Structures are given as C-alpha cells and as structure tokens.
Amino acid sequence: MIPNTHWLGDCAVIVEVADGDEREAVAAALASALPAVWVRRGLREVLVESLRPRSDLRERVIEALHAVDGSFSARSVDAAIVTIEVEYSGADLADVAAVLGVSSGDVVRAHQQQEWRVAMVGFAPGFGYLEPVGTSALDWSVLARRSSPRPAVPAGSVAVAAGMSAVYPQQMPGGWHLIGSTHQVMFDVEVTDRPALLAPGNRVRFTRLGQGL
Amino acid sequence: MNAPVLATVEQATLATVQDLGRAEATVIGVPRAGAWHRQRYGLATALVAPDPEPTTPTIELLAGTIVLRARAVTAAAVVGPAAVILRGTDAPTDTTLALAVDDVLTVRHEGPGPVYVALAGWREPLVLGSASTDTFSRLGGRLLAAGDELCGHGDMTEVGSFARVSWARPVRLRVIPSPGMSAARVEWDTGEWDVTTTARSGTRLGGAPAGGDGMGPSRPMVVGAIQVTPAGEGIILGPDGGLTGGYAVIGAVISADLDDVSLLAPGDRIALAHVDVDEAARVYDEAERALRRSIVRPHVIG
CATH class of the missing domain: 3.30.1360 (Gyrase A; domain 2)
Structure with a gap:
C-alpha cells in the first residue's frame, strides 16, 4: 500500500x-x-x-x-554523523530534570547517549529538528514546549521540547527548554558546499565540551 | 566587486534588492525570498535586458521614495504604481528610460503593492545563488540607503515598453483547498477575511470565526500556504516566510494569484475561491503568455 x-x-x-x-x-x-x-x-x-x-x-x-512500494525500509539514506560539542549549563536544565523526574546529570547523560536524526529543517536557516532514534534512556516526548516562549534565545543554545532536540543557529524567539550551548556554527553562507551543518537524514551526537566522544 | 558604479543611491526608504530568489535553498531550510510581485519584477528586468536572468537584480520599493543618480550611461525601467521624475520632469512607468551621467531618477511609491526599478547592466553579489534580500532570515541582498552604489557594466539596450495593465487590489484569491475539517472550515472557505497586517514574510487575516486546531507537528510549507490559528487568524505565507509550520492549513493560493497577495493592504477585505490544479496551471500558463506578448520592442524614451 x-x-x-x-x-x-x-x-x-x-x-x-x-x-x-x-x-x-x-x-x-x-x-x-x-x-x-x-x-x-x-x-x-x-x-x-x-x-x-x-x-x-x-x-x-x-x-x-x-x-518503490514494499522496499521503502530497505533503501539506504544519508546517515552521515555530525558531532556537536555542548556545554550543559542551560537555564532550563534543572526544570527539565524535574519534569522528567531525574537529576540534571541524568538529563545530560541521556542527551549524549541518545542518537538523534535530523527530521526536518527550516524554522530558521540552519535550524534542524532532531528526533530520537533507537533506544532512549529518557522519554523526551514527556516535555512540552515552554508555556511562554522567550523573545530572544541566544545563538548556539541547545534545547529540547516536544520529543525533539535542536540547536538555535542564531538569536531568535523560541519556546524550547534550554539545556546547554555550543560554539558550533550551524549556518554559514560562506561554506558554499554546505551552508547548513545539518541536512535532513543526518545522524547527530552531542558530546560534553572538551570530552570528545 | 570591481565593476564600475552605474548609479548611487541618494535617498531610499523600504527599498531592498530582489531577484527571483533562492528556490534551490529551500531544501536546506532557507526561504525562497525574491520579488514579492514576480510579474512586475519580470516586466522591469525585461525592459532593461533582452534576456534577463533569474539573478538579475531590481530594487523592490514597498513604500516611500528612492532617488538614484546615474554615474554611467545606462537605462532604467520602473514597473508598478509609482510617480517617476527624471531630470526634473515627469517620466512614465513601464518604459525603458535612457540615463546619462548625473541624471537623477526619483521614484515615489504610490501602491498598491511593490514597485520595481531595474537598471541595465546592474549586477549584485549572490548569496546562495541569489541577490535577493530575505528580510526575515536577514540573509543576502541589502536594504538600500543613501550613499550605496549600484555597480555593473551599463549599456543602452533599447528594449522598449509594454502595454500597461491595471493594478487593482484583488477582492478574491483562488486557492487549492487542502484536506482537513474543523467546525469553522466552511466559514473560512466561503466567508470574507479582513487584511490586518502585511509583510514579505506573511499577510495576516482576521475577522473569521475561531476554531482551528492547536499547534500540530511541524509540517513543510510553501509560499502562498494559508494557515489558520486556533483563534481564527489566517496567515498567507510570503516569500520570506518560514518553510515549516504547525497550524492547520486550509489551502494555498494558486501561483497565478500570488502576485495579488503583495497588493493587499490593511483594511482590505478578501474572499477565497476554490479551483482545481488543472485550472490553476491553465491560468498560470495563460498569464505567462500574456506577459511575454505585452512587451513591445524597441522603443526608448530618452
């Protein structure tokens, strides 16, 4: 079908x-x-x-x-892995831990252990919606968006909401929970072959700043 | 850019550089941007170049006045509802105008909708394949200001004029309906909407009953898509609009009527009319043929 x-x-x-x-x-x-x-x-x-x-x-x-009916699942897709270094000191980290009923350390570990996939792009240039794939230590879907969005989320903010994670490529309004930040440039028109770091289908891993994979 | 200066900007308000936009960049999450009224853009570029490219720049004037001083021999064309003054006297729109060094061209926006100024030989640096100014993502192009230089290799191409068409504000937009039902759907589809605000990113509509679904999963959007919020506010996405959205979508304006969206002003009332894709494709092809026929060459007013 x-x-x-x-x-x-x-x-x-x-x-x-x-x-x-x-x-x-x-x-x-x-x-x-x-x-x-x-x-x-x-x-x-x-x-x-x-x-x-x-x-x-x-x-x-x-x-x-x-x-291609019947062979959808067998087709290979772009599974390039992008690694993003994060300093886990976001303003909402403690709130996120409280909603999920775990410690802040548990949230940080689960976010790093999780394999993420770029589901879609487009809220702003360089903004990728990351969905969890494979096993999850925490049920990210429990988290709704913040009840009132922030008028200005700083560029590089690493956030979670609605079962997904994302990195804000530029300062912009946003309603996701901030758990950390990265220095990684998410969008640069000077990188002519790949202005957006994240392409749909890419796998993403977050690592703690300075610790590598 | 090392090309010679064709003209300098002496005064500008709400004037951006626009071409046909960056459609290819939509797959990496960058809005299409580009001229808001694509027919006027196409006429302006055709009047100064025999074979314009999708990256041929124009000035898109949304309000106020722009004053240019020619620094080289070139030609200009103004398309859209505007008062044009060249060397101190009235000059026509929709016609190729010859410019000599130090000629001053003043274009005052009258509306409705955007006015385009094209300049023979003018080129702009491209960002992601386009010179257009994305006012929402703040990417590419530029908002023109006094002192800016427009560069390129000017020439007198003598490309003519075209039969003027009327630019009346629309009262009806033709729409391909999207599936989905809610309590207020019939009224949204058949009732009248008030235009509340307009911007290149989106035109907002009010005056309709509430009843939309809440925010759903983010979905891909197109220019012209009509989203409705739970409060009953409609949003017609414009060229700088986001490529994703989570509100209910009741349909999308057909390509042939997209230019009309740029003519709307706050206070206008608008109704939607459903058509099918065969009809939409037919009227689009017809409008494109009419556009090509409307250009008369060669004819220059000096």
Whole structure:
C-alpha cells in the first residue's frame, strides 16, 4: 500500500508517512525518481515541489511511490554523523530534570547517549529538528514546549521540547527548554558546499565540551 | 566587486534588492525570498535586458521614495504604481528610460503593492545563488540607503515598453483547498477575511470565526500556504516566510494569484475561491503568455 498524497497549492504535493523511518525512505526514493523537483520534509510528511504549476505532479509522485512500494525500509539514506560539542549549563536544565523526574546529570547523560536524526529543517536557516532514534534512556516526548516562549534565545543554545532536540543557529524567539550551548556554527553562507551543518537524514551526537566522544 | 558604479543611491526608504530568489535553498531550510510581485519584477528586468536572468537584480520599493543618480550611461525601467521624475520632469512607468551621467531618477511609491526599478547592466553579489534580500532570515541582498552604489557594466539596450495593465487590489484569491475539517472550515472557505497586517514574510487575516486546531507537528510549507490559528487568524505565507509550520492549513493560493497577495493592504477585505490544479496551471500558463506578448520592442524614451 502506498502512502496518501494531496496537493499543497498548485506546485507541491504532500506525501503522508507513518513515522521517521518511512519519511526518510520516501524522501530518498522521491528525490532520486523525480528530477527537477525539490523534496522537503515535515515530521510526518514529505513535500515535493516544482518551480511552476504542473497538473501531472501528483500522478508522477504516485507513480514513483508505486515503483518503490514494499522496499521503502530497505533503501539506504544519508546517515552521515555530525558531532556537536555542548556545554550543559542551560537555564532550563534543572526544570527539565524535574519534569522528567531525574537529576540534571541524568538529563545530560541521556542527551549524549541518545542518537538523534535530523527530521526536518527550516524554522530558521540552519535550524534542524532532531528526533530520537533507537533506544532512549529518557522519554523526551514527556516535555512540552515552554508555556511562554522567550523573545530572544541566544545563538548556539541547545534545547529540547516536544520529543525533539535542536540547536538555535542564531538569536531568535523560541519556546524550547534550554539545556546547554555550543560554539558550533550551524549556518554559514560562506561554506558554499554546505551552508547548513545539518541536512535532513543526518545522524547527530552531542558530546560534553572538551570530552570528545 | 570591481565593476564600475552605474548609479548611487541618494535617498531610499523600504527599498531592498530582489531577484527571483533562492528556490534551490529551500531544501536546506532557507526561504525562497525574491520579488514579492514576480510579474512586475519580470516586466522591469525585461525592459532593461533582452534576456534577463533569474539573478538579475531590481530594487523592490514597498513604500516611500528612492532617488538614484546615474554615474554611467545606462537605462532604467520602473514597473508598478509609482510617480517617476527624471531630470526634473515627469517620466512614465513601464518604459525603458535612457540615463546619462548625473541624471537623477526619483521614484515615489504610490501602491498598491511593490514597485520595481531595474537598471541595465546592474549586477549584485549572490548569496546562495541569489541577490535577493530575505528580510526575515536577514540573509543576502541589502536594504538600500543613501550613499550605496549600484555597480555593473551599463549599456543602452533599447528594449522598449509594454502595454500597461491595471493594478487593482484583488477582492478574491483562488486557492487549492487542502484536506482537513474543523467546525469553522466552511466559514473560512466561503466567508470574507479582513487584511490586518502585511509583510514579505506573511499577510495576516482576521475577522473569521475561531476554531482551528492547536499547534500540530511541524509540517513543510510553501509560499502562498494559508494557515489558520486556533483563534481564527489566517496567515498567507510570503516569500520570506518560514518553510515549516504547525497550524492547520486550509489551502494555498494558486501561483497565478500570488502576485495579488503583495497588493493587499490593511483594511482590505478578501474572499477565497476554490479551483482545481488543472485550472490553476491553465491560468498560470495563460498569464505567462500574456506577459511575454505585452512587451513591445524597441522603443526608448530618452
């Protein structure tokens, strides 16, 4: 059975997926099967966009989905690993520990032990939504967003919320819980081959500053 | 940039550099940006270059006045509702204007919507493949100010004028509906909306009943997508808008009507009309053909 699809405007088709693994497989399959389109991701959606209206775009997406039906999970995806050094001294670290019912040290250890995957990008250039993959020492989904967002979260803030983690690439408003900070530059237009450090599908590991992996 | 100075900016308000934007960068999470009214942009560049590129820069004027002083022989074109003064006398929009050294070109925005000023030979440095100014991500391009230099290799290309078209504010936007139902959906789809604020990142709509879903999982967005908050506020995403969002989406404005969104001003009332993709693609192709036909070459007013 192939996933559901629908139009978003006249230049884009949305493919609904069940989970992160299916999303990565569908995105990779569509990117290779459909030239001259852009493939973007949501948490549970893949978006295929053309530069101008094409009334056959949805048919082409459905055909491509049929062509790879049944082999979604077997396809290889970009699993490059990005390591980010963190100083775990965020303003919300103690609050996060309290909500999760553990110590601050437990939160820090669990955040480092967790393997994360870039589910999607785009809140701001360089902002990657990181979802946990594999086993988790803590249930990150217990954490909602902060009840009132901060008007200015400092650049480099490492945060968790809504079952995900993220690094703020620049100073910007934000409602996630801050558990640490990094000096890692997340977005730089001068790095012409890869302005955004995080690409969808990448795996991410956090390490404590100065301790390596 | 080592190219000679074509013109200097003597005065500017709310004037940014825009081209067709960075569509390819959307996959790395960077908004498309680029000209808000793409038809006017396309006409302006076509009037100063026989074969404009997607990176051909223009000045997008959203309000106020820009004053340029020519530093080399070149040609300019102004497209959109504006008062134009060249060498102290009125000059037309929608026409190629010859500029001599020290000629002063004044463009006063009248609206509705953005006004474009193109200059023959002008080039700008590109960031992620585009000269456009992303006002929300603060990436690329520049907000022009007095003293700025516009550089390039000017030439007199004599590319003509075009039949003027009306720039009336729209009262209706055609939309491809997205699936999803909520208590207020019928009223959102068929009722009228008030335009409350406008910006390149998004146009906000009010006056509709509440009833949207809360914040859901973040989803990919496109320019023209219409999000509705639980309070019943609508947001039509613009070229500098975010690429992801978590509010309910009731549909997206068709490509042929996207330029119309840039014409809206606070206080306008707007209704949505559902069309299908076949119709949307047809009217887009038709509008593109009409645009190409409207250019008349060669004809220069000096």
